Amino acid sequence: xxxxxxxxxxxxxxxxxxxxxxxxxxxxxxxxxxxxxxxxxxxxxxxxxxxxxxxxxxxxxxxxxxxxxxxxxxxxxxxxxxxxxxxxxxxxxxxxxxxxxxxxxxxxxxxxxxxxxxxxxxxxxxxxxxxxxxxxxxxxxxxxxxxxxxxxxxxxxxxxxxxxxxxxxxxxxxxxxxxxxxxxxxxxxxxxxxxxxxxxxxxxxxxxxxxxxxxxxxxxxxxxxxxxxxxxxxxxxxxxxxxxxxxxxxxxxxxxxxxxxxxxxxxxxxxxxxxxxxxxxxxxxxxxxxxxxxxxxxxxxxxxxxxxxxxxxxxxxxxxxxxxxxxxxxxxxxxxxxxxxxxxxxxxxxxxxxxxxxxxxxxxxxxxxxxxxxxxxxxxxxxxxxxxxxxxxxxxxxx
Numbered sequence: 563x564x565x566x567x568x569x570x571x572x573x574x575x576x577x578x579x580x581x582x583x584x585x586x587x588x589x590x591x592x593x594x595x596x597x598x599x600x601x602x603x604x605x606x607x608x609x610x611x612x613x614x615x616x617x618x619x620x621x622x623x624x625x626x627x628x629x630x631x632x633x634x635x636x637x638x639x640x641x642x643x644x645x646x647x648x649x650x651x652x653x654x655x656x657x658x659x660x661x662x663x664x665x666x667x668x669x670x671x672x673x674x675x676x677x678x679x680x681x682x683x684x685x686x687x688x689x690x691x692x693x694x695x696x697x698x699x700x701x702x703x704x705x706x707x708x709x710x711x712x713x714x715x716x717x718x719x720x721x722x723x724x725x726x727x728x729x730x731x732x733x734x735x736x737x738x739x740x741x742x743x744x745x746x747x748x749x750x751x752x753x754x755x756x757x758x759x760x761x762x763x764x765x766x767x768x769x770x771x772x773x774x775x776x777x778x779x780x781x782x783x784x785x786x787x788x789x790x791x792x793x794x795x796x797x798x799x800x801x802x803x804x805x806x807x808x809x810x811x812x813x814x815x816x817x818x819x820x821x822x823x824x825x826x827x828x829x830x831x832x833x834x835x836x837x838x839x840x841x842x843x844x845x846x847x848x849x850x851x852x853x854x855x856x857x858x859x860x861x862x863x864x865x866x867x868x869x870x871x872x873x874x875x876x877x878x879x880x881x882x883x884x885x886x887x888x889x890x891x892x893x894x895x896x897x898x899x900x901x902x903x904x905x906x907x908x909x910x911x912x913x914x915x916x917x918x919x920x921x922x923x924x925x926x927x928x929x930x931x932x933x934x935x936x937x938x939x940x941x942x943x944x945x946x947x948x949x950x951x952x953x954x955x956x957x958x959x960x961x
Contacts, residue, residue, distance in 0.1 A: 587623025
């Protein structure tokens with residue numbers, strides 16, 4: 563049996579006979595076990611073997627097995643064998659061998675090869691081809707004959723005689739074509755403005771010397787007073803008004819007087835300001851340090867130091883509630899964390915000492931010595947001791 567590599571819809575057939583007499587055909591069998599091995603690989607059990615009994619009445623004992631696992635051969639192989647071992651509790655084992663092979667041509671159209679070994683290809687990748695189709699990777703053979711291009715280092719040499727039906731002027735080597743748009747915008751459409759050109763693209767340097775002067779000298783120009791040139795006062799450019807002296811002062815933010823008059827008045831103000839500053843200095847007196855600003859800096863430093871101290875005071879230091887009582891101070895001391903040793907406060911220490919010195923005790927002559935609290939309500943100290951009274955282990959309850 564030969565099966566193309568990768569196919570999973572092919573069946574093989576086998577006959578099931580009794581495992582005892584090896585003759586009687588077995589019908590109605592289920593629960594088969596199938597092992598497979600391809601090209602010398604390890605024996606591997608079929609995950610879900612599909613085995614079908616063809617006809618117990620017409621073909622007793624004949625079963626089919628669907629070959630749908632491990633049917634793809636290695637990429638370096640043209641064909642590989644696969645052995646199949648089929649067992650069932652009441653049937654004799656069956657072993658079948660099949661060949662998995664790589665097909666030279668796959669399912670689809672038949673390639674036609676002529677006597678010279680040439681293949682007629684009607685389509686590529688499902689796309690119909692014609693004699694003029696050229697793939698993306700086809701190389702152009704350089705030449706000067708009909709239907710060839712002259713190519714040197716990837717550059718095509720061509721003689722252009724027409725562009726869009728317009729002939730090239732061969733006498734002057736110019737292209738005689740009409741440009742109808744720029745970047746998709748039609749000329750003479752009103753859409754091409756100065757914004758269309760890059761900044762600085764059109765400057766005087768781009769034109770030949772005296773080119774603009776020549777244009778100016780050949781055109782007829784009319785200079786009209788009040789329209790495109792200022793000829794005299796009162797005939798300025800349309801849209802502007804002449805200003806009189808008060809109008810100029812108002813425009814620049816001056817008061818009613820002219821600028822020189824106002825500057826003269828400021829000199830008198832300077833004297834007044836100077837006298838006022840001197841009066842302030844007299845009130846302040848001579849600075850204690852190098853200057854008034856130095857004195858202010860010294861005061862600021864002193865007040866800063868005072869503030870650092872007062873920030874630690876209670877919000878209302880005069881209130882009695884802000885001052886801790888004697889009992890509060892005592893409790894703070896007695897309950898100070900790790901005040902005696904790590905994990906032991908003074909209050910807990912006093913309880914243990916009182917039990918050891920003042921509380922009831924029992925078992926002192928035995929292996930366990932017990933010391934009770936002074937109120938005889940709990941064991942404060944539970945000590946394991948040896949025959950000499952040495953403490954070996956201690957259980958403390960300072961609560």
